[in-house]
Amino acid sequence: MNLQDLIIKKRDGLAHSQEEIEYLVKNISEGTMPDYQVAAWAMAVFFQGMNKEETRDLALAMAYSGEVADLTSVEGIPVDKHSTGGVGDKTTMVVIPLVAAAGVPVAKMSGRGLGHTGGTIDKFESIPGFQVEMEHRAFIKQVNDIKAAVVAQSGRLVPADKRLYAIRDLTGTVESLPLIAASVMSKKIASGAQGIVLDVKVGSGAFMKNETEARALAQAMVDIGRGAGREVAALLSNMQQPLGRMVGNALEVREAIDTLKGEGPADLTEISILLAAYMLMIGGKFSDLQSAQACAGEMLNTGLGLKKFQAMVEAQGGILDCNIPGYGLKQASMQQAVMAEGEGYVSGLDALEIGRIVMHLGAGREKLGDIIDHAVGIELVKKYGDAVNIGDTLAVIHANDKDKLEIAAVNLKHAFQISSQVPEPKPLILGVIK
Ligand code: URA
Numbered sequence: 001m002n003l004q005d006l007i008i009k010k011r012d013g014l015a016h017s018q019e020e021i022e023y024l025v026k027n028i029s030e031g032t033m034p035d036y037q038v039a040a041w042a043m044a045v046f047f048q049g050m051n052k053e054e055t056r057d058l059a060l061a062m063a064y065s066g067e068v069a070d071l072t073s074v075e076g077i078p079v080d081k082h083s084t085g086g087v088g089d090k091t092t093m094v095v096i097p098l099v100a101a102a103g104v105p106v107a108k109m110s111g112r113g114l115g116h117t118g119g120t121i122d123k124f125e126s127i128p129g130f131q132v133e134m135e136h137r138a139f140i141k142q143v144n145d146i147k148a149a150v151v152a153q154s155g156r157l158v159p160a161d162k163r164l165y166a167i168r169d170l171t172g173t174v175e176s177l178p179l180i181a182a183s184v185m186s187k188k189i190a191s192g193a194q195g196i197v198l199d200v201k202v203g204s205g206a207f208m209k210n211e212t213e214a215r216a217l218a219q220a221m222v223d224i225g226r227g228a229g230r231e232v233a234a235l236l237s238n239m240q241q242p243l244g245r246m247v248g249n250a251l252e253v254r255e256a257i258d259t260l261k262g263e264g265p266a267d268l269t270e271i272s273i274l275l276a277a278y279m280l281m282i283g284g285k286f287s288d289l290q291s292a293q294a295c296a297g298e299m300l301n302t303g304l305g306l307k308k309f310q311a312m313v314e315a316q317g318g319i320l321d322c323n324i325p326g327y328g329l330k331q332a333s334m335q336q337a338v339m340a341e342g343e344g345y346v347s348g349l350d351a352l353e354i355g356r357i358v359m360h361l362g363a364g365r366e367k368l369g370d371i372i373d374h375a376v377g378i379e380l381v382k383k384y385g386d387a388v389n390i391g392d393t394l395a396v397i398h399a400n401d402k403d404k405l406e407i408a409a410v411n412l413k414h415a416f417q418i419s420s421q422v423p424e425p426k427p428l429i430l431g432v433i434k
Contacts, residue, residue, distance in 0.1 A: 003027060003037050010044035018057045025061035029160035035167055042164065042173040050178035052223060058178065059224045062186035065160035069136070069192035071107055074143050078107045079283045080193035081275055082184055084217070085117035087205040087355035088242030088380075092120045092150070093256035094264070094272040095279065097308035100148035101299040102276075104283030107143045108150040109157070109191040113364050113372075116205070116355030118249065121152045122364075123256075126249035126329060126374035130318035148312045157190045175207050181220040188225065195231040195282030197275055198222070202430060203240035205351025211236065211430055218433045231282045236430040237271055241349040241384045244268040248363040248377015248398060250329040257320075257327055260306040267428050273297055274429060330375040332398035334405055337381075338412045340388045348417030349384050357408050357415065361399055376400055378412070385425060388418055 001023045010016065016024070024041065027033035033041075050058065071078045079099065083089050096106045113119030121132050132152040134142070142149040155162065161183050168174045188196050200208065200218040208214035218234035225232030244265045246255040258264045259272065276299070277292035286292035299305040306322065313320050321328045358364060362373035379396040382388055394416050399405035 003033050007037060007041045007044055010041060010048055013048045015051050016054050021054060021057040022061045025058065025065055025160045028164055029065040031163070038164060038167045039171040039173070042168050042171060042176070042179065045179055046173045046176040052220070055178040055181055055220055056224050056227050058182040059185040059189065060228065062158055062160040062164070062182060063189035063228070066158055066190065067154065067156040068190045069109070069157065071140070071192035071194070073140050074105050074107055076103070076105045077194045077283045078105045078143065078192065079195035079197065079279045080106065080108055080188060080191065081197045081199065081279060082188055083199040084180065084184065084201050084207060086201040086239040086243060087116065087118070087351040088244050088247040088252065089118065089201070090123060090244065090246070090252040090256045091199065091268065091272050091275055093123060093253065093309070094259050094268065094305070095276045096148050096150060097260060097312065098272065098276040098296050098299045098305040099279045099283070100146065100312070101304040101308040102280055102285060102295050103147065104280055104285050105143050105147045106279070107139065107193065109153040109187075110150055111153055116352060116359050116364065118252070118364060120150065122372055122374070123249045123252050124150060126253055127313055127318040127320055128328065128330070130313060131316050134316070142315050146308070146311050146315055148308060149316070150312070153187065153191065158186050161186050177213065177217050177220060180207060181217055181224060185221050185224040185228075189228050189230065193230070195279065196225055197278045197282060198232065198234040199271070199275060200234055200236050201239035202236055203238055203351060205242065205355055206239040215431065215433070222433050233278045233282060234433040235271075235274065235278070236432070238426055238428050238430060239351050240426065242351050242354050242380060243271070245380045245383070246377065247354055247358045247380070248361070249372065249374040250331070251377040251379060251398060253329055254327060257306070257309070257322055260300065260309055261303070261322070262301060269300070270428055273300065332375040332400050334399045334402070336397045336399070336405055336409060337393040338395050338397065338409055340382075340390055340392045340394050340418065341413070342418050343389050344418045344420045345422050346382050346384050346386045346388060346416060347419040347421070347423040349380070350415045353411065353415040354378060354380070357411050361397070361404050361408050362401065373400055378408070382416070385423055
C-alpha cells in the first residue's frame with residue numbers, strides 16, 4: 001500500500017477499505033506519514049467525506065492506536081460524558097458530582113482547551129492544588145471510593161488522534177463530520193467508559209454551525225459507540241450564545257459551584273440535570289427519564305452534589321472553601337464593566353466572538369503549550385432576550401493586562417447585538433438521539 005495512492009483515492013471521492021484506514025492510522029501514529037501527507041489526506045476527507053463504515057473504521061483504528069484504559073475493576077457501570085466543545089461549557093464540573101452522588105461511577109478523562117473552546121482540565125486546574133495527573137491504580141481507587149475522578153487524558157492514549165488533531169487544527173480541517181466523530185469516539189472508547197453521554201453543540205460557538213450537521217454528527221458518534229459495544233446517548237444543545245454567564249477558567253469553576261448550591265443560571269442548571277439524568281440511565285440506575293431527572297435534581301437541591309464535588313476536589317489535592325465569597329479561587333487584578341450604548345433587547349450574543357475575546361485575554365491557548373491565565377475571563381450580565389437600557393452593564397471583563405483589557409472592551413461591544421424587537425426565544429436543548 002502506498003500513502004500517496006491513498007490520498008489520491010480520497011481526493012477522487014472513493015471510499016477506503018478497513019485495511020487502508022488501518023494503514024493510514026498506523027503511519028499517522030508512528031510518524032511515518034509526514035505532516036504534509038497527513039494534511040493533504042485530512043483536506044481530501046474534509047471535501048469528500050467518509051461513509052459510515054470508513055468513519056467507524058477510523059474511530060476504532062485510532063482508539064486502538066495506543067493504550068486503552070482498563071476500567072474493569074471499577075465497581076458498577078462507569079459512565080462518561082463528552083461535549084464537542086463550546087464556550088462557557090462548565091457542565092462536566094456540575095454533572096460529575098450529581099451522577100456520583102447518586103451512586104453511578106464517573107471515571108472521567110478530559111482534555112485541555114485549544115482555540116476558542118475551553119477545556120475541562122484547564123478549568124479544574126484553576127482550583128489551587130488540584131492534581132489532574134494520577135496513576136491508573138489511584139484513579140480506579142478514587143472512583144471506587146468516592147465514585148468520581150477526573151484526570152487529564154494520558155499521552156499514551158490515542159496517539160493517532162493526538163497527531164491528526166494537531167495537524168487538523170493548523171490546516172483548516174477540524175470542521176469535518178467524520179474526522180470529528182472519529183476523533184471524539186476514539187478517545188471515549190480508549191478511555192474505557194461503558195456508557196457515554198454526548199453533548200453535541202450547535203451554533204456559532206460550536207464546530208457544527210447548524211442543526212442538520214450537528215444531528216448527523218451525533219448520529220455518527222452514537223453509531224460508532226454502539227458498534228464498539230458501548231451504550232451511547234447524544235443531546236443536541238444550543239451554542240449560539242455562551243452557556244451560563246461566566247467564561248474563563250476560575251470564573252467557570254465559581255459558576256459551577258454556584259450551580260451545585262442551587263444558585264446557578266437556568267440554562268446551565270437545565271442542561272446539567274438532563275445530562276446527569278441520561279448518565280444515570282446509562283449507568284443502570286433508572287430506566288425512565290423522569291425518575292432520573294428527579295434524582296439528579298434531588299442531588300442538586302439537597303447539596304449532596306456539592307458535597308461530592310468538595311470530596312473529589314479534596315481527594316485530588318484541591319483547596320477550596322465553598323463558604324467564602326469567591327471560594328478561594330484566583331481573581332484577576334482588574335475588572336471593567338462594558339456598558340450598553342443603545343436600548344432594546346439582546347438579540348444576539350456571539351459565542352464564537354466571546355470565546356475568542358476570552359482566549360485573547362489569556363484564558364485559552366492560541367497554540368499548543370501556551371501558558372494560560374486561570375483568573376481572566378468575562379462575566380455576561382445580559383444574555384439573549386434580556387432588555388437593555390443605555391448605560392446598563394452588558395458584561396464585566398476580568399483581566400490582568402491593561403492592553404488586553406482595552407482590546408476586549410472594544411470587541412465585546414460587537415459581540416452583543418441589540419434590537420428594538422423582543423427576539424424569538426430559542427430552546428437550549430434541540431434534540432436527543434438515544
Ligand atoms: N473535539 C475532539 O475531541 N475532536 C475533534 O475533532 C473536535 C472536537
